Amino acid sequence: MTFEVTILGSSSARPSIRKHHSAHTLNAYEQFYLIDCGEGTQVRLLEQGINPLKLQAIFISHLHGDHVFGLFPLISTMGIMGRKTPLTLFAPAPLDEILEYHCRYFDARLPFEILYRPVDTCRHAMIYENKVMEVWTIPLRHRIPSAGYLFREKVPPLNIRKETIEKYGLGVAQITAAKRGEDIVLGDGTLLVNNELTYRPFVPRSYAYCSDTQYSARVAKIVEGADLLYHEATFADRDKALAKETGHSTTLQAARVASMAGVGKLLIGHFSSRYKDEQELLNEARTLFPDTWLAREGERYQIPLHRVE
Amino acid sequence: MTFEVTILGSSSARPSIRKHHSAHTLNAYEQFYLIDCGEGTQVRLLEQGINPLKLQAIFISHLHGDHVFGLFPLISTMGIMGRKTPLTLFAPAPLDEILEYHCRYFDARLPFEILYRPVDTCRHAMIYENKVMEVWTIPLRHRIPSAGYLFREKVPPLNIRKETIEKYGLGVAQITAAKRGEDIVLGDGTLLVNNELTYRPFVPRSYAYCSDTQYSARVAKIVEGADLLYHEATFADRDKALAKETGHSTTLQAARVASMAGVGKLLIGHFSSRYKDEQELLNEARTLFPDTWLAREGERYQIPLHRVE
Numbered sequence: 001m002t003f004e005v006t007i008l009g010s011s012s013a014r015p016s017i018r019k020h021h022s023a024h025t026l027n028a029y030e031q032f033y034l035i036d037c038g039e040g041t042q043v044r045l046l047e048q049g050i051n052p053l054k055l056q057a058i059f060i061s062h063l064h065g066d067h068v069f070g071l072f073p074l075i076s077t078m079g080i081m082g083r084k085t086p087l088t089l090f091a092p093a094p095l096d097e098i099l100e101y102h103c104r105y106f107d108a109r110l111p112f113e114i115l116y117r118p119v120d121t122c123r124h125a126m127i128y129e130n131k132v133m134e135v136w137t138i139p140l141r142h143r144i145p146s147a148g149y150l151f152r153e154k155v156p157p158l159n160i161r162k163e164t165i166e167k168y169g170l171g172v173a174q175i176t177a178a179k180r181g182e183d184i185v186l187g188d189g190t191l192l193v194n195n196e197l198t199y200r201p202f203v204p205r206s207y208a209y210c211s212d213t214q215y216s217a218r219v220a221k222i223v224e225g226a227d228l229l230y231h232e233a234t235f236a237d238r239d240k241a242l243a244k245e246t247g248h249s250t251t252l253q254a255a256r257v258a259s260m261a262g263v264g265k266l267l268i269g270h271f272s273s274r275y276k277d278e279q280e281l282l283n284e285a286r287t288l289f290p291d292t293w294l295a296r297e298g299e300r301y302q303i304p305l306h307r308v309e
Numbered sequence: 310m311t312f313e314v315t316i317l318g319s320s321s322a323r324p325s326i327r328k329h330h331s332a333h334t335l336n337a338y339e340q341f342y343l344i345d346c347g348e349g350t351q352v353r354l355l356e357q358g359i360n361p362l363k364l365q366a367i368f369i370s371h372l373h374g375d376h377v378f379g380l381f382p383l384i385s386t387m388g389i390m391g392r393k394t395p396l397t398l399f400a401p402a403p404l405d406e407i408l409e410y411h412c413r414y415f416d417a418r419l420p421f422e423i424l425y426r427p428v429d430t431c432r433h434a435m436i437y438e439n440k441v442m443e444v445w446t447i448p449l450r451h452r453i454p455s456a457g458y459l460f461r462e463k464v465p466p467l468n469i470r471k472e473t474i475e476k477y478g479l480g481v482a483q484i485t486a487a488k489r490g491e492d493i494v495l496g497d498g499t500l501l502v503n504n505e506l507t508y509r510p511f512v513p514r515s516y517a518y519c520s521d522t523q524y525s526a527r528v529a530k531i532v533e534g535a536d537l538l539y540h541e542a543t544f545a546d547r548d549k550a551l552a553k554e555t556g557h558s559t560t561l562q563a564a565r566v567a568s569m570a571g572v573g574k575l576l577i578g579h580f581s582s583r584y585k586d587e588q589e590l591l592n593e594a595r596t597l598f599p600d601t602w603l604a605r606e607g608e609r610y611q612i613p614l615h616r617v618e
Binding site: 017021039042047064072077094106107 | 323329348374378382385
């Protein structure tokens, strides 16, 4: 029941030898999701031992090159590897047009289908779900339409408290009803409220990714209580005018969102290449939100499962 | 008077952690030329300490993604870095259309001009020259229109043999005439043939790049006498049927071209990812052309200047 984020790239628009363009993966129950896809993402996946054919879906935050230029070569390589499984791609428009144009020249005979799902960057809405997880959009405030993504584990089904089975002599039908959330009335008329019979085996986990964005109180509300928040912090606080002008956040603004939202842990990244000492940026964010960490490439951030009982 | 090739990437279509897509640079007299531009080229340039703003021109062999996907992010980064100098780009059509489309979405306000020069991949022609060098196309035989490039140092101007000045009492006008290649008639009617008075100070150097191609005798003729030949060798000799089918060469075919052309040294690369042991491929090529080497990423191959006298 893994729920783990792996940072593949965390640079801002100008990459360096050690810092690549934005990309990371979420491993949710051994299903892999790619979030943003800057140049070189396919090689970063190889470095992390993640087979591109295992990617279930790709989520692109916005159509700036440093978040999407790795997509075209990645798709090519998946074609060469013989991918047959359709690939679901969430991204703001018009990525479908751009991809179609690209494929016409570079991948006319792709052996798998790309299921493009346009993302409305103005709405906070559920865009994907499977048995264990939902994905919601987070409207961001950048220079072009941009969305973050909130990955939220579903509330687990109710478990029966084993000791109550013997205590009240519950039959199969009663146990099934209790697991559905119903109260039970025993043969002698005793009412057993559901709460007494069942429990949720764990607390659902969540991960929020806030790509390029200005400070936004609305974002803070949406990511409330997330276990892990990645929030861009392109600038130091002293450069907040520049942050506003370019549609980005400062360290303190990222920390303020984390603090208002009461998240568990904050990862900051996407630093402007003008800052040589990232520790300073980290220290600045920590003055407001102590549990802040640098999004380091190649590092994995596991969100542990908190079992109940 | 450097004449040096630096390999940035030498993988075939499927990259690996250590082998990136095709790209290399030629440093000719401290002017830098980029030849092919696979994904990640901008980071490879940084690793080699080559400032992208110093690139004079880019030469693209053909429009397969593994030779060109790094161009879009590289151009973006040059924009961010504030490049003002126009960038000359040689490539088969329709790279101009593709780039224009790309820039419309991703780099609408590029601060420099791209001077696109379409390459006719059927002709062997001079497409570029400056004071010290000429660049010629090499028609290749691949699945799509493809050209290699031959970089040829110009024949240096004649130098005067210093000892003749005193010996014959030559004046400034006579020296200038001799340097132009003229014979000199002395006052007493003696004829001095130019050859006796002057010499070429060095032998012009040349580097030939044969990107994806089947074996071609015409190529061998064009690259005749090159000091350094990079020739793709995607397949081992046992897979020559596959090479032909996919428009590629084998180790022995690359070696045959080198041998027929009488080149100084052969670099082979672009190996299919199916071969785990590149040494075997190298050994195979060496059976036919002993001075063969693997095109290793990050390595520099200097073509030394052979001074006359």
